[in-house]
Amino acid sequence: xxxxxxxxxxxxxxxxxxxxxxxxxxxxxxxxxxxxxxxxxxxxxxxxxxxxxxxxxxxxxxxxxxxxxxxxxxxxxxxxxxxxxxxxxxxxxxxxxxxxxxxxxxxxxxxxxxxxxxxxxxxxxxxxxxxxxxxxxxxxxxxxxxxxxxxxxxxxxxxxxxxxx
Amino acid sequence: xxxxxxxxxxxxxxxxxxxxxxxxxxxxxxxxxxxxxxxxxxxxxxxxxxxxxxxxxxxxxxxxxxxxxxxxxxxxxxxxxxxxxxxxxxxxxxxxxxxxxxxxxxxxxxxxxxxxxxxxxxxxxxxxxxxxxxxxxxxxxxxxxxxxxxxxxxxxxxxxxxxxxxxxxxxxxxxxxxxxxxxxxxxxxxxxxxxxxxxxxxxxxxxxxxxxxxxxxxxxxxxxxxxxxxxxxxxxxxxxxxxxxxxxxxxxxxxxxxxxxxxxxxxxxxxxxxxxxxxxxxxxxxxxx
Numbered sequence: 001x002x003x004x005x006x007x008x009x010x011x012x013x014x015x016x017x018x019x020x021x022x023x024x025x026x027x028x029x030x031x032x033x034x035x036x037x038x039x040x041x042x043x044x045x046x047x048x049x050x051x052x053x054x055x056x057x058x059x060x061x062x063x064x065x066x067x068x069x070x071x072x073x074x075x076x077x078x079x080x081x082x083x084x085x086x087x088x089x090x091x092x093x094x095x096x097x098x099x100x101x102x103x104x105x106x107x108x109x110x111x112x113x114x115x116x117x118x119x120x121x122x123x124x125x126x127x128x129x130x131x132x133x134x135x136x137x138x139x140x141x142x143x144x145x146x147x148x149x150x151x152x153x154x155x156x157x158x159x160x161x162x163x164x165x
Numbered sequence: 166x167x168x169x170x171x172x173x174x175x176x177x178x179x180x181x182x183x184x185x186x187x188x189x190x191x192x193x194x195x196x197x198x199x200x201x202x203x204x205x206x207x208x209x210x211x212x213x214x215x216x217x218x219x220x221x222x223x224x225x226x227x228x229x230x231x232x233x234x235x236x237x238x239x240x241x242x243x244x245x246x247x248x249x250x251x252x253x254x255x256x257x258x259x260x261x262x263x264x265x266x267x268x269x270x271x272x273x274x275x276x277x278x279x280x281x282x283x284x285x286x287x288x289x290x291x292x293x294x295x296x297x298x299x300x301x302x303x304x305x306x307x308x309x310x311x312x313x314x315x316x317x318x319x320x321x322x323x324x325x326x327x328x329x330x331x332x333x334x335x336x337x338x339x340x341x342x343x344x345x346x347x348x349x350x351x352x353x354x355x356x357x358x359x360x361x362x363x364x365x366x367x368x369x370x371x372x373x374x375x376x377x378x379x380x381x382x383x384x385x386x387x388x389x390x391x392x393x394x395x396x397x398x399x400x401x402x403x404x405x406x407x408x409x410x411x412x413x414x415x416x417x418x419x420x421x422x423x424x425x426x427x428x429x430x431x432x433x434x435x436x437x438x439x440x441x442x443x444x445x446x447x448x449x450x451x452x453x454x
Contacts, residue, residue: 054254054331084258084327087334139240140342141247149240165334 010045011036013073020061021144022162024104027062031092034083044077045070050088052165053145090165102128107135107150107161125161127152137161205262205324212266213284214382214391215325216274217427218313219259220285223275224435225306226252227442228293237296244342248303251335258328276446280436281429287422288371290432294364297357300346301364307340308404309375312397321389344408351412358412365409365417373422376401381427 014036015028027033027049035048047066051059063080070078090109098108110123124133132154139149147160207215229249236242260271288306293299314336317329350357376398385391405416424432445452 051254051331053251054258054335055250055252056254057250084331085323087327087331089334139243140338140345141240141244143243145247145250163338 007038010075013069014047014066017065017069020058024100025097029094029097045075046079048081048083050083052088056145101162107159109162109164125150128159129157130155207262207266209266211390212263214385215259215263216284219256219263220283221289222252223256224285225289227438248339255332262324276443280431284427286374286426287424287432290434295360297350297360298364300343301368303343304347305372307336307343308401310336311340312400313392316392347408348411351414369417370420373419374424379427
């Protein structure tokens with residue numbers, strides 16, 4: 001017999017799995033975790049996740065980590081589903097997640113592009129170390145699909161920026 | 166499906182004389198679950214159209230990944246690698262959906278189809294050439310893909326709509342990257358401008374195929390599943406014109422195209438691209454590491 005407590009437990013375990021590329025964030029902070037359910041008859045746990053970017057190679061690690069974490073917590077029958085709808089955007093990231101990112105030295109997403117079109121404008125990105133808005137983009141593509149590389153013109157520190165998406 | 170791809174057969178015994186070790190295929194089923202919505206089954210007609218998109222993305226990803234460690238600066242190694250990774254993600258979701266019509270996996274379709282079975286346009290088969298050549302090819306393909314996925318995000322086929330809604334945000338970024346570089350190369354040195362101009366002249370004969378209507382997809386257009394290729398042309402040309410005009414370059418005259426990529430008649434380069442892409446999977450079917 002599945003109880004609400006077990007479902008909450010499974011949710012807590014799944015939500016605590018860390019993103020392999022930004023380990024300071026959990027998949028719940030990131031908005032990658034969409035749903036956790038338990039089949040009442042069989043006790044099968046179904047976890048639904050969504051990719052940040054289509055080619056994100058972290059999805060396979062996240063899937064394996066979910067299996068390991070849930071099985072260690074006693075859920076022996078675990079199914080991981082992937083959904084593409086609704087598509088992930090940076091709006092799915094929690095405010096707590098954005099604060100954790102800043103503390104980790106990664107500038108969080110600033111919101112949607114100010115002007116959309118073939119030659120877009122974007123809002124200033126705040127330096128996660130000294131909070132200066134005098135920053136510049138060094139490279140539009142960074143160490144992972146979801147980040148770009150920036151530099152602060154006041155403290156001169158280079159930093160990652162989690163792109164608006 | 167052959168026994169080599171059904172997820173159970175061990176293909177090479179563990180023995181010390183085999184330099185490649187034991188190669189097994191037990192991962193294939195696991196990997197497939199992460200390539201897109203699991204349960205949707207495409208009709209054969211939809212699957213054929215989905216291969217147009219899948220193969221454009223797959224071949225362009227394969228081409229772009231050759232720039233890694235060869236780009237003019239390290240940031241471009243990363244940028245082109247990231248763009249290739251996004252495109253590979255689109256290709257995986259699309260191939261998985263296309264394969265659902267015939268019980269084939271994304272790997273079956275990527276690695277075990279021969280040249281005439283591919284449905285990619287001739288544009289993605291053009292050589293990387295110099296950096297300007299790759300950037301102009303990106304300008305064309307990212308602009309085309311953005312227009313196409315914007316429309317397909319409203320497709321009446323829910324799986325195709327979901328993949329397109331995801332992909333459109335990524336190709337918008339690719340288009341932005343190509344626009345920025347086109348402006349810098351065209352407005353840079355005499356040499357970079359000459360090469361940009363040459364790339365436009367070399368690549369423009371292959372633009373027409375992207376916007377050419379094809380009777381084979383008319384039933385899908387009528388049902389709101391597919392987008393009519395010619396209906397994307399005006400919006401794409403407006404962008405080409407706006408970007409090139411920033412640096413006083415003209416869009417070359419459109420040329421009639423006899424390219425037959427959508428029916429499996431390909432440019433001579435595709436065979437070489439496939440040979441490189443498929444050799445490992447064919448020599449060691451199901452290899453994992």
